[in-house]
Amino acid sequence: MIEYDGTNYCGWQRQANGTSIQESLENALATCCRLPKVTVTGSGRTDAGVHARGQIAHFQAPHDHLPVPRKILKSLNGLLPSDIAVLRVARAPDDFHARFDAQARRYHYHVSLQPTALDKSTRLQVRCEPNFDHMNAAACQLIGRHHFGAFCRTQSPTQNRICRVTQAEWIDERGRGHWHFEITADRFLHGMVRAIVGTLLEIGNGKRAIDSIAAIMASQDRRMAGPAAAPHGLVLEEVIYSAPLFREVT
Amino acid sequence: MIEYDGTNYCGWQRQANGTSIQESLENALATCCRLPKVTVTGSGRTDAGVHARGQIAHFQAPHDHLPVPRKILKSLNGLLPSDIAVLRVARAPDDFHARFDAQARRYHYHVSLQPTALDKSTRLQVRCEPNFDHMNAAACQLIGRHHFGAFCRTQSPTQNRICRVTQAEWIDERGRGHWHFEITADRFLHGMVRAIVGTLLEIGNGKRAIDSIAAIMASQDRRMAGPAAAPHGLVLEEVIYSAPLFREVT
Numbered sequence: 001m002i003e004y005d006g007t008n009y010c011g012w013q014r015q016a017n018g019t020s021i022q023e024s025l026e027n028a029l030a031t032c033c034r035l036p037k038v039t040v041t042g043s044g045r046t047d048a049g050v051h052a053r054g055q056i057a058h059f060q061a062p063h064d065h066l067p068v069p070r071k072i073l074k075s076l077n078g079l080l081p082s083d084i085a086v087l088r089v090a091r092a093p094d095d096f097h098a099r100f101d102a103q104a105r106r107y108h109y110h111v112s113l114q115p116t117a118l119d120k121s122t123r124l125q126v127r128c129e130p131n132f133d134h135m136n137a138a139a140c141q142l143i144g145r146h147h148f149g150a151f152c153r154t155q156s157p158t159q160n161r162i163c164r165v166t167q168a169e170w171i172d173e174r175g176r177g178h179w180h181f182e183i184t185a186d187r188f189l190h191g192m193v194r195a196i197v198g199t200l201l202e203i204g205n206g207k208r209a210i211d212s213i214a215a216i217m218a219s220q221d222r223r224m225a226g227p228a229a230a231p232h233g234l235v236l237e238e239v240i241y242s243a244p245l246f247r248e249v250t
Numbered sequence: 251m252i253e254y255d256g257t258n259y260c261g262w263q264r265q266a267n268g269t270s271i272q273e274s275l276e277n278a279l280a281t282c283c284r285l286p287k288v289t290v291t292g293s294g295r296t297d298a299g300v301h302a303r304g305q306i307a308h309f310q311a312p313h314d315h316l317p318v319p320r321k322i323l324k325s326l327n328g329l330l331p332s333d334i335a336v337l338r339v340a341r342a343p344d345d346f347h348a349r350f351d352a353q354a355r356r357y358h359y360h361v362s363l364q365p366t367a368l369d370k371s372t373r374l375q376v377r378c379e380p381n382f383d384h385m386n387a388a389a390c391q392l393i394g395r396h397h398f399g400a401f402c403r404t405q406s407p408t409q410n411r412i413c414r415v416t417q418a419e420w421i422d423e424r425g426r427g428h429w430h431f432e433i434t435a436d437r438f439l440h441g442m443v444r445a446i447v448g449t450l451l452e453i454g455n456g457k458r459a460i461d462s463i464a465a466i467m468a469s470q471d472r473r474m475a476g477p478a479a480a481p482h483g484l485v486l487e488e489v490i491y492s493a494p495l496f497r498e499v500t
Binding site: 003004005051053077082083084085086087088114115116117118120122176235 | 253254255301303327332333334335336337338364365366367368370372426485
């Protein structure tokens with residue numbers, strides 16, 4: 001389980017230009033396990049600037065010479081830069097796959113209604129207070145099994161654009177003008193949460209009708225939804241599997 | 251009301267070497283109010299590296315040419331660096347004093363029981379999980395009117411070392427290994443919260459007896475208490491006055 005501050009990264013996935021979380025992890029793992037090369041598979045990609053508190057990834061390696069999970073955890077955190085932290089390490093069944101076995105993912109999108117100094121790298125500052133209840137009434141319409149093509153980046157190669165959203169709600173974090181949007185689904189398309197948040201904020205600001213979500217989804221047209229909200233407010237909170245991955249906490 | 255990330259500052263108070271929060275605020279205020287010099291008085295000082303979410307400060311200036319509070323707020327946040335944010339500005343009664351009128355202050359000290367990437371600038375990572383209940387049993391003994399000389403920096407010139415603590419408890423922030431210590435008192439001595447947290451963590455780790463707080467306080471000797479916990483976990487959360495300062499939210 002990995003936590004990272006995505007501010008200085010080009011995203012989860014290894015890329016030619018820019019440092020990725022995946023590459024940093026693979027390099028640290030290769031060093032700590034004394035392997036020439038390690039390939040890490042994440043539960044899913046996160047975009048440049050997006051953070052995670054509960055990313056899950058797996059790698060395969062010969063059991064024989066591998067340090068025990070507890071030692072890998074300690075050694076990895078010593079090797080990784082301070083904006084990537086490995087929270088837990090466990091031996092998984094041989095057929096475990098971080099992406100294919102994941103049953104759901106949960107994201108949080110954080111906003112601040114006032115200027116912020118301490119949370120500026122993880123919260124979008126919204127200048128005009130949106131209508132909380134209107135945004136939640138609109139968010140309800142996302143729940144269920146729908147075509148989310150209107151909330152998917154147009155250049156995404158993914159064919160299947162059906163997702164089952166099981167939770168979509170704005171939470172008021174006990175005062176201080178801190179709110180966040182929680183969304184859980186079996187899968188997410190490229191740019192989906194940020195497009196949804198951008199659209200809900202427009203509804204909250206009265207620029208769109210509260211009941212416009214259904215029509216946007218029916219259009220399957222990205223141009224019908226709002227602009228993508230900035231990446232730094234988004235955090236991959238949790239990846240859910242059918243069985244707990246870390247029964248033996250290390 | 252001011253929020254700041256103290257990481258890159260020498261503390262609240264203006265100093266010869268290093269940039270202070272006070273100096274940054276005074277410079278921004280002088281520019282925005284077109285005054286040759288502004289002196290800002292805070293509710294109290296915070297040490298180098300300590301943060302605030304609710305610091306209160308006042309300044310005096312001739313009413314005539316002053317912009318309205320709403321404009322000062324906007325202009326200040328445009329002028330200040332991104333690690334200082336002014337949350338609210340209001341006109342106060344002529345005799346208001348941010349320090350002398352404050353009836354109580356509340357601090358939070360944040361710890362993480364696991365490695366952390368997203369909260370590393372505001373949480374102390376504790377490597378060995380302290381006993382939560384033991385720390386809370388010890389914290390209870392702080393409540394009341396006591397001599398806190400044992401928790402005050404020896405070089406502090408403050409003569410009166412009596413404080414009335416009205417709240418002192420550890421809170422578990424719903425999983426993820428995030429805890430914080432909340433303490434409210436009429437006044438705080440120099441280095442007091444960090445010395446208390448350092449002592450409570452030693453109690454939590456079994457290095458001191460749960461009932462040792464009373465003897466430490468009675469000693470009035472700084473050497474009897476534990477080491478100061480690192481500054482970056484500490485946040486001045488709230489300064490309490492007898493009347494609300496920001497009735498008209500700007």
